[in-house]
Amino acid sequence: MTRASDSTALDVWRDPALPTDDRVDHLLGRMTLEEKAAQLRGLWVGADDSDTGVAPHQHDMEEPPAWREAIADGLGQLTRPFGTAPVDPAVGARSLARSQREVAAANRFGIPAQVHEECLAGFTTWKATVYPVPPAWGAAFDPDLVERMAAQIGTGMRRVGVHQGLAPVLDVARDLRWGRIEETIGEDPYLVGTIAGAYVRGLESSGVVATLKHFVGYSASRAGRNLAPAPVGPREVADVLLPPFEMALRHGGARSVMHSYTDNDGLPAASDPGLLTGLLRGTWGFEGTVVADYFGVTFLRTLHRVAGSDGEAAALALAAGVDVELPTLRCYADPLVEAVRSGEVPESLVDRAARRVLRQKCELGLLDPDWDPEAGGAGAAAEGGVDLDPAPQRDLARRLAEESVVLLANDGVLPLSTGGTIAVVGPNADTAEAMLGCYSFPSHVGVAHPGLPLGVEIPTVLESLRAELPETDIVYARGCGVDDGDTSGITEAVAIARGARVCVVALGDRAGLFGRGTSGEGCDAADLRLPGAQRDLVAAVAATGTPVVLVQLGGRPYALDGLSDRVAAIVQAFFPGEEGGPAVAGVLSGRVNPSGRMPFGLPRDPGGQPSTYLGPPLAGPSEVSSVDPTPLFAFGHGMSYTDFSWSRPEVDGAVQGPDDPAREVATDGEIRVACTVRNDGPVAGTEVVQLYLSDPVASVTRPVRRLIGYARVDLEPGDERRVEFTVHADLAAYTGPDLRRIVDPGDLELRLAASSADPGLLVRITLRGPVRQVGHTRRLLTQSRVVRPDGHRS
Numbered sequence: 001m002t003r004a005s006d007s008t009a010l011d012v013w014r015d016p017a018l019p020t021d022d023r024v025d026h027l028l029g030r031m032t033l034e035e036k037a038a039q040l041r042g043l044w045v046g047a048d049d050s051d052t053g054v055a056p057h058q059h060d061m062e063e064p065p066a067w068r069e070a071i072a073d074g075l076g077q078l079t080r081p082f083g084t085a086p087v088d089p090a091v092g093a094r095s096l097a098r099s100q101r102e103v104a105a106a107n108r109f110g111i112p113a114q115v116h117e118e119c120l121a122g123f124t125t126w127k128a129t130v131y132p133v134p135p136a137w138g139a140a141f142d143p144d145l146v147e148r149m150a151a152q153i154g155t156g157m158r159r160v161g162v163h164q165g166l167a168p169v170l171d172v173a174r175d176l177r178w179g180r181i182e183e184t185i186g187e188d189p190y191l192v193g194t195i196a197g198a199y200v201r202g203l204e205s206s207g208v209v210a211t212l213k214h215f216v217g218y219s220a221s222r223a224g225r226n227l228a229p230a231p232v233g234p235r236e237v238a239d240v241l242l243p244p245f246e247m248a249l250r251h252g253g254a255r256s257v258m259h260s261y262t263d264n265d266g267l268p269a270a271s272d273p274g275l276l277t278g279l280l281r282g283t284w285g286f287e288g289t290v291v292a293d294y295f296g297v298t299f300l301r302t303l304h305r306v307a308g309s310d311g312e313a314a315a316l317a318l319a320a321g322v323d324v325e326l327p328t329l330r331c332y333a334d335p336l337v338e339a340v341r342s343g344e345v346p347e348s349l350v351d352r353a354a355r356r357v358l359r360q361k362c363e364l365g366l367l368d369p370d371w372d373p374e375a376g377g378a379g380a381a382a383e384g385g386v387d388l389d390p391a392p393q394r395d396l397a398r399r400l401a402e403e404s405v406v407l408l409a410n411d412g413v414l415p416l417s418t419g420g421t422i423a424v425v426g427p428n429a430d431t432a433e434a435m436l437g438c439y440s441f442p443s444h445v446g447v448a449h450p451g452l453p454l455g456v457e458i459p460t461v462l463e464s465l466r467a468e469l470p471e472t473d474i475v476y477a478r479g480c481g482v483d484d485g486d487t488s489g490i491t492e493a494v495a496i497a498r499g500a501r502v503c504v505v506a507l508g509d510r511a512g513l514f515g516r517g518t519s520g521e522g523c524d525a526a527d528l529r530l531p532g533a534q535r536d537l538v539a540a541v542a543a544t545g546t547p548v549v550l551v552q553l554g555g556r557p558y559a560l561d562g563l564s565d566r567v568a569a570i571v572q573a574f575f576p577g578e579e580g581g582p583a584v585a586g587v588l589s590g591r592v593n594p595s596g597r598m599p600f601g602l603p604r605d606p607g608g609q610p611s612t613y614l615g616p617p618l619a620g621p622s623e624v625s626s627v628d629p630t631p632l633f634a635f636g637h638g639m640s641y642t643d644f645s646w647s648r649p650e651v652d653g654a655v656q657g658p659d660d661p662a663r664e665v666a667t668d669g670e671i672r673v674a675c676t677v678r679n680d681g682p683v684a685g686t687e688v689v690q691l692y693l694s695d696p697v698a699s700v701t702r703p704v705r706r707l708i709g710y711a712r713v714d715l716e717p718g719d720e721r722r723v724e725f726t727v728h729a730d731l732a733a734y735t736g737p738d739l740r741r742i743v744d745p746g747d748l749e750l751r752l753a754a755s756s757a758d759p760g761l762l763v764r765i766t767l768r769g770p771v772r773q774v775g776h777t778r779r780l781l782t783q784s785r786v787v788r789p790d791g792h793r794s
Contacts (some may be wrong), residue, residue, distance in 0.1 A: 014367060018342070025355075031109070035074055038075060042324075073107055075113040078096070089126070089128070092160060116209075119157060119166065131396075136574040137400070138185040138195055140596060145403065147199065150202025165208050165211060168213075169185070170196045174187070182437050183438075185441065186635070188707045191612075197244075197251045197252035213260075215260055215269065216241050245258045256341060268299075271304075289360050291323065300317060314345070317331075322353075324357060378507060389456045403595055404583075418469055421472070422475075423504070425789075430461070430462040434459075435578060437573055438522070438523070456576065459582055461504075463581060482535040485533050487537075498545075506551050507538070508554030509556070553573050561613050571588070590641060593658045593683065594641070602758075613704075615703055617704060634756045635755065636754065637708075637754070646752065646760070651763050653669055665768070666769045670726060673763050675723055678719070688710060688711070689723045689752060690752070690755065691707070692707035696749065708755070730778040732748055
């Protein structure tokens with residue numbers, strides 16, 4: 001076809017007044033096989049050419065073709081133009097606009113690429129706000145705040161020309177040894193789903209496509225090893241791993257899904273049509289795009305060995321439902337085209353994927369006649385620059401960091417008083433690295449560029465404490481490194497601790513990639529001992545008799561291995577971002593009353609993994625095993641500087657006493673469960689009311705408890721609030737012996753509690769009626785509201 005012969009057709013598919021599907025059909029019908037296939041692949045034009053690269057196996061791939069050759073038939077996606085190497089946002093916006101003009105000009109339909117970036121803890125680019133990592137979102141138990149954060153992240157991305165964000169991670173933590181624990185929101189599917197759904201709503205509200213990852217099973221890999229096989233059964237997949245994705249799709253509106261790297265019981269997710277097409281599209285009705293995790297299609301040949309060639313890998317992935325190969329063109333390039341030409345792959349599969357890609361581009365305005373690569377960031381750059389770390393974003397990063405800090409234990413030493421001398425020691429006391437997860441730009445890319453400024457201001461714990469307590473003499477010694485095993489500095493740390501009235505020990509992780517850190521992608525742990533000589537440091541300063549405040553800054557909770565009884569207080573912060581230093585210092589000083597709650601249990605022993613609170617009776621301590629997996633601090637645990645009392649457990653407005661009969665509810669009905677929470681202490685504080693469900697007798701083993709609702713309750717001294725949950729019987733659904741999800745009649749226990757281990761307030765109900773089979777349209781959420789004693793919403 002010639003350009004002239006297409007002029008009328010082009011007018012049709014560019015017409016925004018027409019339905020999207022009509023526009024896409026007109027365009028698709030005029031494209032050659034090569035042009036359609038070009039829409040199914042990305043190009044990583046800025047890939048790191050250092051010795052280490054961004055990811056292993058990156059350099060196992062052949063070098064991509066020259067730019068002009070690669071874009072001749074069009075291009076589906078541009079991979080990480082901002083997040084591969086340091087680039088000033090304004091310069092990057094201009095460069096991206098130039099690349100987009102070239103992509104559009106090179107193909108005969110003038111279609112630009114869709115641009116994606118990482119955005120797990122903020123837009124992963126130089127000079128952009130670095131927010132706390134996902135476990136901190138979980139610790140905050142505050143979906144509204146996470147939604148606001150994601151909207152701010154998306155606004156910055158869209159401003160510089162990015163259309164898609166590769167976040168959030170919805171993997172439910174199953175083994176704390178896994179290096180990517182720092183990317184998970186927690187160990188409970190309800191918490192993960194509600195927080196991730198909020199992130200999706202925020203990102204999508206800015207016009208950026210949210211990408212749910214990793215679908216599914218990645219976090220259940222054997223022994224917590226990255227990419228290891230996931231020996232998970234269908235019931236664990238259905239009841240633990242899938243619900244967060246259901247929540248984020250239905251209640252978040254995500255428009256993209258990324259497949260997992262792992263194989264589930266021998267079947268790689270990237271080649272599983274039952275998962276990516278049957279369930280995701282056929283049952284759930286998903287209409288967006290499925291994108292490959294980086295090199296995931298090629299891994300079907302090189303790592304999983306279920307394909308003998310790149311063409312076979314392309315055929316498997318495309319048939320399964322993977323629409324776009326990322327990060328760069330390989331299997332979906334010439335090997336796919338040749339497989340179609342030879343008859344090995346039906347062209348209809350290419351059409352199916354291309355239609356989804358073009359529909360999304362149409363929704364993003366990339367097919368409109370007024371599309372302009374200069375809009376947004378490039379235009380702003382011409383006017384004087386692009387600020388990706390403005391004050392409102394820093395303020396929100398501070399608030400989320402403050403809400404996420406967890407006070408685990410305190411014998412009264414906290415909050416710290418002013419005056420005298422405080423010793424601050426530890427490898428994470430005076431380094432900005434202690435605030436940063438592996439998908440923050442400084443840790444992800446900046447480490448490969450020695451001498452590069454961080455790009456944003458990141459105060460350390462030491463600096464922040466000195467600012468927080470200006471009238472206090474604060475002395476410092478590093479003591480040891482994170483994981484180097486060097487104990488030579490412990491003597492100095494002991495000396496300054498002995499002369500102080502209290503010693504703050506800041507320890508934990510250093511984020512990195514593929515063995516270049518103690519936490520992060522590819523940085524798995526053999527056990528949960530504190531890395532390096534950190535335990536020796538804590539033990540030594542504790543032996544001085546000076547009260548010790550232990551502050552863990554990292555990506556996973558570590559077992560304290562006999563240290564918990566030797567310290568005066570324990571604080572946990574999960575890589576809290578650029579404002580993490582002031583947030584931690586604020587908690588230590590008392591300026592911030594801690595309200596964070598643990599999104600995982602903190603192990604009592606370094607071994608005994610994997611173990612989460614979400615298990616049946618035999619998953620806990622018993623007489624048949626000498627290993628006790630009971631955590632030192634349970635999921636949901638967290639302390640405050642004030643005291644709360646809970647009273648009046650209610651069902652449908654009536655107080656239920658311990659001897660009152662259980663409330664009867666239909667197997668398709670709902671009830672209102674409530675309690676009253678009062679602040680009996682001297683300062684304002686926030687309690688997190690958690691609602692747990694127990695099913696004492698079921699047709700398969702069930703968790704002893706599982707979270708089905710929660711609410712943050714802000715209270716001034718002496719104030720009280722009524723916290724009410726509306727619970728549908730669908731929340732009691734589980735996957736039965738025949739793998740059908742059912743709600744069956746019988747007794748249930750609901751507990752309004754402060755953690756998964758707290759006895760809390762018990763409410764008993766009995767479900768009456770027939771066994772109901774429920775599917776993907778079941779109720780997924782418990783509605784909550786907080787009201788004043790007069791009945792008005794708080």
